[in-house]
Amino acid sequence: xxxxxxxxxxxxxxxxxxxxxxxxxxxxxxxxxxxxxxxxxxxxxxxxxxxxxxxxxxxxxxxxxxxxxxxxxxxxxxxxxxxxxxxxxxxxxxxxxxxxxxxxxxxxxxxxxxxxxxxxxxxxxxxxxxxxxxxxxxxx
Amino acid sequence: xxxxxxxxxxxxxxxxxxxxxxxxxxxxxxxxxxxxxxxxxxxxxxxxxxxxxxxxxxxxxxxxxxxxxxxxxxxxxxxxx
Numbered sequence: 001x002x003x004x005x006x007x008x009x010x011x012x013x014x015x016x017x018x019x020x021x022x023x024x025x026x027x028x029x030x031x032x033x034x035x036x037x038x039x040x041x042x043x044x045x046x047x048x049x050x051x052x053x054x055x056x057x058x059x060x061x062x063x064x065x066x067x068x069x070x071x072x073x074x075x076x077x078x079x080x081x082x083x084x085x086x087x088x089x090x091x092x093x094x095x096x097x098x099x100x101x102x103x104x105x106x107x108x109x110x111x112x113x114x115x116x117x118x119x120x121x122x123x124x125x126x127x128x129x130x131x132x133x134x135x136x137x138x139x140x
Numbered sequence: 141x142x143x144x145x146x147x148x149x150x151x152x153x154x155x156x157x158x159x160x161x162x163x164x165x166x167x168x169x170x171x172x173x174x175x176x177x178x179x180x181x182x183x184x185x186x187x188x189x190x191x192x193x194x195x196x197x198x199x200x201x202x203x204x205x206x207x208x209x210x211x212x213x214x215x216x217x218x219x220x221x
Contacts, residue, residue: 031221047220050148050213054220056197078220090221110221116199118213119220120149131150132219136192137199 002058004051006081009091018073018095027102029110031090033083037132040125047080047089050118054078061112069105071096076109078119141166141208145177148215151191155181164206170195171202173212190217 001017003009015026033045062074077091092109096102116137122129146159155177162176170193193200194213206212 048149048152049220050146050194050215053194053197053213114218114221116218117220118148118194118215118218120216121219122149131216133150133190133217135218135220136190 001075002055002062003075003077004049004054004058005077005079008079008088009077011091011093014075014077014091014093015095018075018093020072020095022097023072023095024097025099025102026093026095027099027106028091028093029106030088031110033085033087033089035085037123037125040123040127042085042123042125044085044124045083045087045089046122046124046129047083048120048122049078049080053118057117058113061109061117064112065094065105065108068108069096069101071101071105074105074109076113078113078117080119141168141206143173143206143208143210143212145173146211146213148213150216151214166208168206169202170200170204170206170212173206174202174214177214191215192217 011028035042058076065074072095075093079089092106094102094106115135121132143162145162147155147157174191191214195210
């Protein structure tokens with residue numbers, strides 16, 4: 001399932017939702033707001049999203065990971081709006097029969113997300129606010 | 141043809157618009173649209189200069205020919221996750 005939301009999420013609830021008898025394990029990645037970025041103190045963060053395209057790109061990435069690694073299910077939740085230090089930003093939760101596929105799929109999803117999902121962070125520091133602009137698709 | 145163009149993040153701040161309609165000759169490419177947007181919003185405060193173009197929710201090559209009714213979006217390199 002793909003979710004782009006202002007609301008916080010519960011990793012436990014998401015893993016419970018993904019559980020079924022064929023699942024032998026889960027791998028989850030949770031990204032949070034760090035208090036430091038490139039040597040500067042980060043006070044808070046704003047996240048902007050192009051929602052229609054973000055959902056489309058996340059669905060594509062999820063589909064690629066499901067077929068490439070043969071995992072049972074993948075849930076991706078990404079938040080937007082105003083966030084404080086320590087808040088959750090993103091969850092990638094993968095259920096699989098075996099651990100290797102689950103680790104590989106989780107890594108693939110978060111790496112691709114950072115390259116090609118239209119979401120932008122704006123960090124508020126003591127010296128003002130700045131956009132973080134880092135990722136672009138490998139190919140179009 | 142008339143295109144709806146959406147702007148996000150630093151590009152939205154630069155143009156001071158969330159979206160606008162842009163008229164271009166039939167057969168214009170994504171690159172031509174980008175140049176037209178840069179011409180309209182000449183106070184280019186975009187030092188890195190990188191603008192990504194998406195059409196109907198997918199990234200496109202600069203040579204992609206645009207069609208009436210396409211939803212085009214211009215934005216900087218992404219930073220989710």
